[in-house]
Amino acid sequence: MTHDDDLDELAQWVRDAQHVVALTGAGISTESGIPDFRGPQGVWTKNPAAEKTATLEYYMSDPEIRRKAWQNRLNSEMWSAEPNAAHRALVDLERKQRLHALVTQNVDGLHHAAGQNPAIVVEIHGNVREAKCMTCGWRGPMAGTLDRVRAGEEDPACTECGGILKSATISFGENLVPDDLHRSQLAAARADVFLAIGTSLAVYPAAGLPEIALRNGARLVVMNAEETPFDPVASAVVREQLGTVLPALAERV
Ligand SMILES: [Zn+2]
Secondary structure (H helix, E strand, O other), rough: OHHHHHHHHHHHHHHOOOOEEEEOOOHHHHHOOOOOOOOOHHHHHHHHHHHHEEEHHHHHHHHHHHHHHHHHOOOOOHHHHOHHHHHHHHHHHHHHOOOEEEEEEOOOOOOOHHHOOOHEEOOOOOOEEEEOOOOOOEEEEHHHHHHHHHHHOOOHHHHHHHOOEEEOOOOEOOOOOOHHHHHHHHHHOOOOOOEEEEEOOOOOOOOHHHHHHHHHHOOOEEEEEOOOHHHHHEEEEEOOOOOHHHHHHHHOO
C-alpha cells in the first residue's frame, strides 16, 4: 500500500469510524533511537544474557542481575529519546477526535512525551518512569531511585520495607496489570478501525487485541515493516516508514 489513493481510502475509514483504536509496538520508537529488544536485530536476540535482566525469576533471585539491570537503567537510551513524527501524528489524530484509545507495548513513555492524553493510553507492559517495590507495592519516580544508584547503591532497596525494587515494567514471567489488560480488551472490542502500528503482533496478550477487534467487525490496518500473522486478514497492510506514512494519514483525516 504505497499510493495516495490507498492512503485516501484509509483516511476515509478513520474519518467514518466511531471508535478508532491504535496498538503500538517497538517499531514506532526505533525512529527515536530506541532499539527493538525482541526483533531480528534486537538487543535480546543478539545478546540473550541481557534478556536475564528482564526476566523476573533471575531478577528476584540474583543480586548480580539486579546490579546489571540498574546499570542498564542508568545508561538507558530511553532518558534522552524524543518522540518522532509517528508519535506526533497519533496526537494529531486524537486532537481531530479520530483516535479514542491507544494501547502500547512500549515502556518508553514517548506517547506521553509527545502530548498524548494519558487518559486514552494504556501501557500494557508498564513504563520506565516509575520504580516499584516487589514486596509492598510502593511506587515512586524512577529518577529518585536512579539518584541512589548514582550515589553508590548498586541494588537499592525499598525505603518502606526493604524489598527489591524494579522498574515499573512488566518483566518476562511477570503478570500484567489486570485492569490494563481489561481496558485494552474493552477498547479493542469497541473498535471499528484498529490500527496495529510497529508491532509484529506475535506476543500475547497484545496479539489477542486485533483478534478481539476483528471478531467484533473492525477493519484491521497493519502498519509494520515486517510481515505479521494478521496480514492475510487485514483490510490494509502498510509497509512504509511510520514517520512518513502516519503524518500523511493524520493530515488526510
Ligand atoms: Zn516495599
